[in-house]
Amino acid sequence: MQLELNEQQKMIQKMVKEFAEKEVAPIAAELDKKGEYPTKTLEKMAKLGFLGAIVPTEYGGAGLDTISYATIVEEISRKCASTGVITSVHNSLVCWPIIHYGTEEQKKKYLPILAKGEKIGAFAATEPNAGSDLGAMQTTAKLKSNKYIINGDKTFITSGSEAGIIIVFAVTDKSAGPKGISAFIVESDMKGFKVGSIFDKMGINANLVSELIFEDMEIPKENLLGKEGDGFKIALGALDGGRIGIAAQAVGIAQACLDESIEYSKQRQQFGRPIAKFQAIQWMIADMATSIEAARYLVYNAAYTKDKGEGRFSKEAAMAKLFASETAMDAAIKAVQIHGGYGYTKEYTVERLFRDAKITEIYEGTSEIQRLVISGSLLR
Ligand SMILES: Cc1cc2nc3c(=O)[nH]c(=O)nc-3n(C[C@H](O)[C@H](O)[C@H](O)COP(=O)(O)OP(=O)(O)OC[C@H]3O[C@@H](n4cnc5c(N)ncnc54)[C@H](O)[C@@H]3O)c2cc1C
Incomplete structure (x- = not known):
């Protein structure tokens, strides 16, 4: 176990602390009050490499270790917990599954965009009747020639209304239970995608959390992440x-x-x-x-x-x-x-x-x- 940060980790911690004090702290209360997404802050964070913290350098990321990444999330959250969770979901729940399960084409296509913050990532697993019990999800994905057709509703999705790239989990084989769930990389401008209500929450108000609706949404077959049936494993790993x-x-x-x-x-x-x-x-x-x-x-x-x-x-x-x-x-x-x-x-x-x-x-x-x-x- 590592008990002390190494020199590089200390340097990153110092940099993010200074950034958070200067750029995040002064606006945190106002964003919370207005329920306003921290778009401009995220752009600045992307320039410093925070949005691609765990993405390997060959795909445009900072290629940092997980302790460095944790110090980034901690110091940002110390000033604004909303910006902290957006950073965490973007890295851990969106970049990570693509890094570990993506094909070379998927990595080249999506990781640089995510690392540069050109698009924010979201992770869509929870459904109205599938929260702790994710295996009970009902959203379906049916393969039709070279496309998957996705139908269903997701709920409580962090950055749902703001994200450009979303990891969506859907059932491809109902008879297989959790082993019949698959993961897909979805782009929010694909036809059939709709943002539902944005939740009026108790806290983390600058993180816009919404429902997502998929109505006969067609996504290219090559946007399947991992193999069919890998979805549950990918979700738990992420x-x-x-x-x-x-x-x-x-x-x-x-x-x-x-x-x-x-x-x-x-x-x-x-x-x-x-x-x-x-x-x-x-x-x-x-x-x-x-x-x-x-x-x-x-x-x-x-x-x-x-x-x-x-x-x-x-x-x-x-x-x-x-x-x-x-x-x-x-x-x-x-x-x-x-x-x-x-x-x-x-x-x-x-x-x-x-x-x-x-x-x-x-x-x-x-x-x-x-x-x-x-x-x-x-x-x-
Ligand atoms: C602000 C916010 C942001 C979120 N962001 C995302 C996101 O980006 N992507 C996403 O997919 N989801 C997201 N979620 C969903 C979140 O992960 C779920 O709300 C959470 O996992 C709990 O599910 P649930 O709300 O359906 O509660 P339930 O599963 O219905 O749980 C209700 C209660 O029952 C308890 N319970 C359930 N099962 C058991 C059990 N087996 N043993 C003991 N107790 C149990 C729970 O602990 C809880 O106390 C978000 C939620 C919120 C509120």
């Missing part, structure tokens, strides 16, 4: 990496809760002294900092295990996501408490952090599903 991204997002949110709490508790005076002088506040700060450090090491451990390349890292990724997301929620509760009544108003950042933290316990597998993954790998 989600293992995605959970490292969401865990890093959660660490970023938790760290922001701590940053805000330290600053506020030194300033706010009650009973003639800063509230930081009260042991009750000190203990909350100490507990937050300790959990955040532990969560960050779990993220690094999962990232390190992934990069060792010795097979699945599902358990490590699930542990990182479970612990980091619960740390983020707990840190957000404490941060609002430390801010008292002001923390309950939209004037203070911790109010947004509180709303943003909750989703990390839900998407890319709820905490209950992470516990199933962890216990499943131990009780095999």
Whole structure:
């Protein structure tokens, strides 16, 4: 296990931290308030290589290791959790499946566009009746001469209304259960694709999350990703990496809760002294900092295990996501408490952090599903 960042990782962390402070922090509250997608920020991030962080250099990416990638998601999320999750989905759930399962033609066609941020990626697995149980999906893809015809509805899709390239999962053989699910690379300008409603959410409001509707959508046969029936395996593999991204997002949110709490508790005076002088506040700060450090090491451990390349890292990724997301929620509760009544108003950042933290316990597998993954790998 790697406990300390190497020189290159430290350099990337410094660069992204400076970028986030200068470009992400000043607009985060406003984007959240307006529910506005961070298009301009993503363009700037693409120029710095953040959108192609894990894409090999030969396809126009930065070719970074997973720890470096996790530091990017953490530092961006520390200032804006919406921009953080968009970055994570784009890299882990869209670039990764193409890198690992794409044909040479697919890699050459799609990876440079994604790495340059010319098109944003989305991952469309969830359906109204298939959330934790993705094997129950009903969207179908039928091969007709040299085209697949896709029909069905997806829901809760991050960047759904903004994405140009979408990894879509659909049933090609109903009788085969999860082994009858296939993955496709879909372009949003293909005929038969429609964006449905955009959700009015509790948090991460700058991440536009929508329904996607496929009505007799025709996609070329060569846009099948992997082989027919590989879809479930591709989705689970992508989600293992995605959970490292969401865990890093959660660490970023938790760290922001701590940053805000330290600053506020030194300033706010009650009973003639800063509230930081009260042991009750000190203990909350100490507990937050300790959990955040532990969560960050779990993220690094999962990232390190992934990069060792010795097979699945599902358990490590699930542990990182479970612990980091619960740390983020707990840190957000404490941060609002430390801010008292002001923390309950939209004037203070911790109010947004509180709303943003909750989703990390839900998407890319709820905490209950992470516990199933962890216990499943131990009780095999
Ligand atoms: C803001 C947002 C963004 C999202 N982005 C994407 C995206 O980009 N792409 C995408 O495909 N999906 C996305 N999702 C969907 C997300 O991954 C699902 O919401 C999540 O996996 C849970 O599914 P569900 O909402 O259907 O809940 P359900 O599966 O219905 O779960 C409801 C409750 O039951 C529990 N539960 C379910 N099964 C079990 C079990 N076996 N054991 C114990 N408890 C169980 C769950 O833990 C939860 O508490 C997003 C969701 C949101 C809210």
